[in-house]
Amino acid sequence: MSDFFFNLPVIVQGFLKGLAVICVIFPIAGICSMAERKIAAWIQDRPGPNRAIVPWIAWIPFFGTFLQRLGLFHVMADGGKMLFKEDSLPGHVKKFYFVLAPILAMIPALTTVTVVPFGAYLGATGQIVPLGLAPLDIGILAVFAVASLGVYSLILAGWASNSKYPFLGSVRASAQLISYELAMTLSVIPVFLWINAPGREATLGFARVVEFQSQAGFWGGTWFGFLMPVSAFIFLVALFAETNRTPFDTIESEADLVGSFHTEYGAFKWGLFFVAEYSHMIVGSAVFILLFFGGWNPLPWVPLATAVGWLHHLTGWAFTVHPLFVGVCSIAILLVKVLGMLFLFMWVRWTVPRFRYDQVMKLGWQRLLPLAIANLIFYALAIAFLQK
């Protein structure tokens, strides 16, 4: 079967792989909206949405009730409502750009997925072969370049809405994204300084970063999150700001800006903005994990290859070393870590109150940026000293 797949034209292969990835990202984004509601409820000592059920699933004795209590069918109810309600187009908006903005929001959100490797298998000689749609040699640059485009959709939405609050919100969005982009970019440079060496190839790709974290030995297996905690911290904070999540969601600020850029949006167009936000979160979390928390390696100092070796040794089953099994394992490990990150996003959302806009700016420019620069200088000197 795999031979059949690899004999297909490259374009068809890419198309199928892209479809597969979309089939994973979209449900996760949908379930995220429910997870958000459930976690909000649990933190506030409520059970959360737990009523909707499809009749023939209600007939399953315990499992049906469990799914119902989990609120899984509210996702479908919400989605159905979003699809079937009237998609209103206010009279005062600039129609073309108003419709264009949510579509533009989806483009960078889904484009960044292509360059992020989400798993790996071991080649014939034991080398790591990353799985991904289009693993670029300059992965991190591509992510930064494309993810920043996301702000255009917000600006466009704010401007096309042709009313005050959306416009103010989109101005905030652009200012905030630019501020935190700097700190974010500077915070990952130490990682790439560390793994780079003259004459190596693809050293800006994510696969190389994970490969570096899967080496044998104590220093080889250390995840960069432990080696460079300040970098990881700055990246994480900037990631919260880039994805417009609390405590940096002054952009949405339903209290003072009535929801900001999506004030005038409704129905599916509004939904697209949120799918885009969740996709950003998913990709951002994946990038964070690849860079700082070992990617598809299950535990620190236990790379994927070792773990698979142990499994093979313990069970003796031949299929545990088959590339397909290893690949699925690695994807599952990364996915679990990403879901953990998404939980962190939601957990923080219901813990930390929203920063005021001037505090967001101050934190970005006066705290994180100098810290990122100092961090970069420190690691540059340390690496120069160590690798001399």
Added chain:
Amino acid sequence: MAVIPVARQPLTFAERTYVPQILGGLRTTFRHLVRKKTTLEYPEQRPAIPPGYRGVPTLVKDPNGREKCVSCQLCEFVCPPKAIRITPGGIPAEAPTAHVEKAPLAFEINMLRCIYCGLCQEVCPEEAIFLQNQYSLSGYTRAELVHDKQKLYELGGTLPDQHFKWDRKKAAAGRGNAH
């Protein structure tokens, strides 16, 4: 009142980084996340009604099944929103309860007007009207929410008191000392 000046403590470095505070907050919210939920899931789980609760006003019967109301109309007069309307009527002479003299021909409580104040219960000399435990009342029409006598007794049921005021009165009158 003494004024105690409290010096504002400068924030420590750890506090100014926000990080320990945020971690503490995360711990608190996580405790809530795993804690038992306090929500009462209403239609399935009902709240415990405390004694003395003032629910929907009802009419009650005594253990012999006699309606206790004697249509004195005190509740009608005391009712602040004028929700009660009573049409007094007699009791046929051949009825076993003929000694009670009067009973309501019609008794209506307009639940759209009722404010659940309980004055009717307080004023009733016969302990015939009670605000009981029912707290959720709804209807599709206005007419449906004007409770007539039948509905009021349906809601009220029987009060298991042992007064038998009118029976004792009758017995006493039989012995020749009515008061």
